[in-house]
Amino acid sequence: MCMKTNSSDNTELRWQKTPVANLVRHVQSSNYYARIRVRGKLIWKSLKTDRISVAKLRLGDFHKEERQRAAAQTAVARGKMTFADALQTYRERLKGDHSLKDRSKSYREERITALLKSWPDLNETDIAQISKADCLTWAADFGKTASPSAFNNTAGTLRLVLDIAVEAGARYDNPAIHIKRKKVRQKLLQLPSQKHFVELVTTIRNGDGGWAERCADLVEFLAYGGCRKGEAARVNGRDCDFDKGEITVLGDPATGTKNWEIRRIPMIPDMLRLLERLKRERGAEEFLSKPVMLVHECQGAIDTACKKLNIPRFTHHDLRHLFATRCIESGVDIPTVSRWLGHKDGGALAMKVYGHLRDSHSTAMAQKVRFVENEEGDKNSTQATN
Numbered sequence: 015m016c017m018k019t020n021s022s023d024n025t026e027l028r029w030q031k032t033p034v035a036n037l038v039r040h041v042q043s044s045n046y047y048a049r050i051r052v053r054g055k056l057i058w059k060s061l062k063t064d065r066i067s068v069a070k071l072r073l074g075d076f077h078k079e080e081r082q083r084a085a086a087q088t089a090v091a092r093g094k095m096t097f098a099d100a101l102q103t104y105r106e107r108l109k110g111d112h113s114l115k116d117r118s119k120s121y122r123e124e125r126i127t128a129l130l131k132s133w134p135d136l137n138e139t140d141i142a143q144i145s146k147a148d149c150l151t152w153a154a155d156f157g158k159t160a161s162p163s164a165f166n167n168t169a170g171t172l173r174l175v176l177d178i179a180v181e182a183g184a185r186y187d188n189p190a191i192h193i194k195r196k197k198v199r200q201k202l203l204q205l206p207s208q209k210h211f212v213e214l215v216t217t218i219r220n221g222d223g224g225w226a227e228r229c230a231d232l233v234e235f236l237a238y239g240g241c242r243k244g245e246a247a248r249v250n251g252r253d254c255d256f257d258k259g260e261i262t263v264l265g266d267p268a269t270g271t272k273n274w275e276i277r278r279i280p281m282i283p284d285m286l287r288l289l290e291r292l293k294r295e296r297g298a299e300e301f302l303s304k305p306v307m308l309v310h311e312c313q314g315a316i317d318t319a320c321k322k323l324n325i326p327r328f329t330h331h332d333l334r335h336l337f338a339t340r341c342i343e344s345g346v347d348i349p350t351v352s353r354w355l356g357h358k359d360g361g362a363l364a365m366k367v368y369g370h371l372r373d374s375h376s377t378a379m380a381q382k383v384r385f386v387e388n389e390e391g392d393k394n395s396t397q398a399t400n
Contacts, residue, residue, distance in 0.1 A: 028040065028041055028042065029041065029047075032046070032066065034069075034070055034073070036048060036049055036050045036073060036077065037049070037066075037069060037070065037073050043064075044064040045060060045063065045064050046061045046064065046066065046069035047059065047060055047061060048061055048072070048073050048076045048077070050076075052080045052081065059076055061073060061076070072112075075110030078106050078109075078110065079103075079106055094140050094142075095141050095179060095182065095184035096137065096138055096140060097136050097137055097138075097139050097144070098137040098138065099141070100141055100175050100176070100178040100184070101137070103178050103182075104174060104175045104178055105123075105126075108122055108123075121167070122167075122171060125164075125167050125168045125170075126171060128156075128160070129168050129171060129172055132152065132155065132156045132168075141176070141179045141184050141185060142184055142185045144185075145189055146189040146192050148189070149172070149189045149190045149192060149193055150193065153165075153169060153193045156168065157196060162196040162197060162198040162199065163198055165196045166195050166198070169190065169193045169195070172190045172193075173188060173190040173191060176188045176190050203332065203339070204326040204328065205335060205336045205339060206325055206326075208340075210325050211237065211336070214316070214319045214320070214325070215230050215233055215234055216230075217319040217322055218230040218315045218318075218319045221315060221318065221319070225309055225312075226315070228307075228308045228309040228312075229309055229312035229316075231292065232246065232309055232312045233312060233315075233316065233333065234284070235285070235288065235306065235307055236330060236337075237333045237336050237340075238282055238284045238285035238288060239261060239279050239337065240334050240337035240354055241263055241279070241334070242330075242334060243310065243311065243330040243331070245263050245264065246307050246310070247307060247310040248305070249261060249262075249264075249305065249306050249307065250302070250303070250304065251301040251302040251303065251304060251305075251306055252303070253306075254281075254306065256281075256286075256289070256290075259280060259286070260278045260279065260280055260281060261278065261279050261280075261285075262278055263276070263277050263278070263279055263356070275356075277354075277356045279354050280354065289306070292306065311330070313329065313330060316328065316329075316330075337355075338355060
């Protein structure tokens with residue numbers, strides 16, 4: 015929260031200077047505050063930390079943000095603010111937003127690139143001259159080729175940049191709010207059957223080249239553990255606890271997933287068999303000291319095997335779906351499967367993606383519930399009584 019300073023006799027008692035310019039420390043709370051002057055106005059902001067190393071980083075971000083805000087206001091005062099001016103402020107804020115993962119920031123930059131490519135003169139356009147019709151025309155053209163997800167996120171980025179113009183006073187409204195979202199249809203999962211999966215692994219393992227065995231191992235590992243491809247690459251032998259029957263998996267912020275969070279997945283019987291074989295073949299010492307998977311990608315091998323078997327192509331990530339599907343079909347409840355997958359939403363996403371499996375399983379299980387015996391059962395019961 016920013017605030018203007020009020021001079022008082024006890025200011026020096028409450029605030030402590032630091033070796034860093036524009037950075038002071040509140041004595042009572044030990045938290046650090048930014049104190050900068052922009053266009054003659056002294057602005058304070060809590061940096062919400064008592065660690066000077068963190069405070070210095072946040073101070074730099076805050077300083078850039080305020081300078082960008084001042085530059086935007088200056089542009090407005092001169093009578094013109096271009097889309098590039100607002101975009102520059104947006105990018106500075108995006109860079110300094112600590113709540114966003116690195117992958118989320120990279121994706122926003124990808125959306126900016128797509129926006130500028132699909133709207134060639136946008137950067138130099140006076141932001142006050144962008145109309146509702148301009149936004150709808152762009153949306154109609156861009157929507158012809160962009161996927162629903164890409165369209166919605168690109169349009170969302172456009173709205174965020176134009177919001178900065180409204181905030182700076184360059185215009186009164188945001189014309190991009192009239193762009194309607196495209197409906198995102200859930201991907202139809204075409205996963206291999208149990209029989210086809212076994213055939214696929216065998217086909218890959220018997221393939222040409224020295225990497226065939228390793229590619230087959232990776233396919234099994236992804237299917238039996240539900241790991242993402244990047245997560246599987248970081249699992250070492252020492253992360254496999256055979257006594258507890260679980261594998262420790264480390265998330266990867268580069269993919270926008272779990273911020274280096276740790277989760278543990280169970281060794282289902284097939285996974286235990288795979289890991290015991292690898293440990294036996296490599297020797298315990300080598301197995302424990304090196305990555306379990308010796309290859310990190312096998313899409314080519316999967317594609318070739320799918321063609322040979324004449325089954326639909328699928329990806330590394332589909333093997334994660336296959337794991338979840340087999341678990342639910344085997345009777346594991348969705349919240350548990352969700353936890354094994356590393357979801358933090360209590361099963362909401364898994365319910366959306368795999369809910370139809372839960373419904374099918376429930377229907378099958380319902381047939382086993384009886385309040386009244388059938389005729390054959392009643393007859394046998396009567397005979398037993400006599």
